[in-house]
Amino acid sequence: MTTYDTQTIQPEGREIEVSREETCRADQPCEGTGSTQRKKRVPEIPTLTELEKERFFAKISTTPTDLGCLEWAASINGKGYGQIRIFGKTFAAHRVAYSLYYGTDPSGLHVLHSCDNPSCCFGGHLFLGTNADNVADKVRKGRAKGMPGVLNSKAKLTETDVSEIRRLRASGMIARCIAEQFNVGRSMVSHITNRRFWKHVS
Numbered sequence: 001m002t003t004y005d006t007q008t009i010q011p012e013g014r015e016i017e018v019s020r021e022e023t024c025r026a027d028q029p030c031e032g033t034g035s036t037q038r039k040k041r042v043p044e045i046p047t048l049t050e051l052e053k054e055r056f057f058a059k060i061s062t063t064p065t066d067l068g069c070l071e072w073a074a075s076i077n078g079k080g081y082g083q084i085r086i087f088g089k090t091f092a093a094h095r096v097a098y099s100l101y102y103g104t105d106p107s108g109l110h111v112l113h114s115c116d117n118p119s120c121c122f123g124g125h126l127f128l129g130t131n132a133d134n135v136a137d138k139v140r141k142g143r144a145k146g147m148p149g150v151l152n153s154k155a156k157l158t159e160t161d162v163s164e165i166r167r168l169r170a171s172g173m174i175a176r177c178i179a180e181q182f183n184v185g186r187s188m189v190s191h192i193t194n195r196r197f198w199k200h201v202s
Helices: 050-057 093-102 131-140 159-170 175-182 186-193
Strands: 083-086 089-092 110-113 126-129
Touching (some): 093 110, 126 131, 159 175, 159 186, 175 186
Antiparallel strands (some): 083 089, 110 126
8 A cells, every 4th residue: 555655745733713604615616696596515535544545535636736836647628627536526636635634624715726727736735715705816916807907817918908898889880890800709899899898098
């Protein structure tokens, strides 16, 4: 049986103050909205046998990235998170990693990445947080949906582009030509012109 030197990958113990009042997580989202919001139950991480632990660690790269991440080298879901089947159920790999490194189940809380790398399973990059902590972390890293303009990491345009699109449209240039010039759809040109998008740009 393989022996793992957990001292090389497990961070020094530290106290983490978290609230267990909020139980919806980004990697396991709530269903519904508002007062009718229904929390999707996430199964607790089971106690793994030595064989299951060996199987789990075998799926984590032993070569750190430039940022020190130890990445999941097996199945990845659509959001970039590692996933693994254990006793017939699918679990997020970084949540299992947290449970093994810290010796506690993260049930009811998010497991966040300080490295912002969803496939990372290095215990030193994982920390617990509430749903509010998770949202704040996304905003801080520019990944939150609905973030205005260039603060959104997926934005194709700059504020200068937006101002120019409005100027060109006001001068009479058709939306199709503007869309081709800026490599966006005509609907985007319309939304920008009518200030449904990029409202903060004057």
